[in-house]
Amino acid sequence: MARTEFKYTNYDITDDDVLYEDNHLIAINKRAGDIVQVDDTGDESLDDKVKKYIAKKYNKPNGAFLGVVHRLDRPVSGVILFAKTSKALERINQMFKSREMHKTYYAVVRNRPNPISGNLIHYLIKNPQKNVTKAHGREVTGSQRAELNYKLVGELNGYYLIEVDPITGRPHQIRVQLSTLGCPIVGDNKYGYPRGSLRKSICLHARRLQFMHPIKKESILITAPVPRDGFWEKFEEMMD
Numbered sequence: 001m002a003r004t005e006f007k008y009t010n011y012d013i014t015d016d017d018v019l020y021e022d023n024h025l026i027a028i029n030k031r032a033g034d035i036v037q038v039d040d041t042g043d044e045s046l047d048d049k050v051k052k053y054i055a056k057k058y059n060k061p062n063g064a065f066l067g068v069v070h071r072l073d074r075p076v077s078g079v080i081l082f083a084k085t086s087k088a089l090e091r092i093n094q095m096f097k098s099r100e101m102h103k104t105y106y107a108v109v110r111n112r113p114n115p116i117s118g119n120l121i122h123y124l125i126k127n128p129q130k131n132v133t134k135a136h137g138r139e140v141t142g143s144q145r146a147e148l149n150y151k152l153v154g155e156l157n158g159y160y161l162i163e164v165d166p167i168t169g170r171p172h173q174i175r176v177q178l179s180t181l182g183c184p185i186v187g188d189n190k191y192g193y194p195r196g197s198l199r200k201s202i203c204l205h206a207r208r209l210q211f212m213h214p215i216k217k218e219s220i221l222i223t224a225p226v227p228r229d230g231f232w233e234k235f236e237e238m239m240d
Contacts, residue, residue: 008033008200010044013053019079020222024088024215026050026066029224032077032201037068050082069093070101073172075187075197078105078206079224091214096169102210105164105174106153106226106239108203109183110193112160117151120177124170132190133172135180146170148177154238159186161235174204205232207239 013028020027030036034046047068054064066082067089083089095101122135123143136143147167154161162183164174172191178184179191185204187197209222226232226239 008043013046013049018053019224020220022216024083024085025081025092025213026054026084027079027081027209027222030072030077030080030206032075032199032227035074036071036080046080047082054084067092070096070169072206073175073202073204075200075202076204076206077201077224077227079209079222080206081209081222088214092211095211095214099167100211102208103166103169103206104208104210104240105166106205106207106235107162107164107174107178107183108186108232108235109160109162109178110158110186111183112155113150113152113162113178113181113183117149119147119149120181121145121147122177122180124173124176126171133170133176135176144168144170146173146177148174150178150181154235156234156238159235161238163239175202199229201227203232 011031017028018026019029028050030046035043036046038045047066051064051066054066065084069081069083069089069092072078072080083092122137123139124133124135124146125143126133145168149165151163152160153163166173175185175188175191184192185202187193187202189196205226207224211220213220226236
């Protein structure tokens, strides 16, 4: 009997998905399963859906400008920021490069991290054909340095909640670095968890994004509620 290929459900963006918006920026609570930009699957991308949302909301028949400033992996949920003006896009891109954007993630794992908090530094090489990143303990040819801080914040029914503050932003960084620590993320069978999720999601959520507004020059803190899926909600009270 042939296996039925899983297809993500495609949802339009609504007001409920918007975490923050002004004339320059819009932040969305991304669903696990949304791709940020078009890929070879041909599925509708999140940036196209946000453009449609803005064009409809503000009655822009010729479409809306939207700049992608960072990405989240397809099976990851949480806060993602877009620029609504070219000026904001240029400045936010520079802020990401100079590490002025502070991101906090939460991951659920089955193995208690040892030690329970620390700093991880690896050198990563991504295989674009297989879409897999490998971590090395020392610098190797073609590698990118990856660094994050982590700490255990709680335990529930044999699952452990880890807070992660990435210092660099590399492809699949948190997933491969936690796996190298011996703590593959629940559902992430690409990086060592024994089985994948039926929903093709993993238990990694981009919880917070904090930065200085590129135009208004005021501090912005955006927090994304966890997915309402019967599992994540149990951990939310442990989160900042």
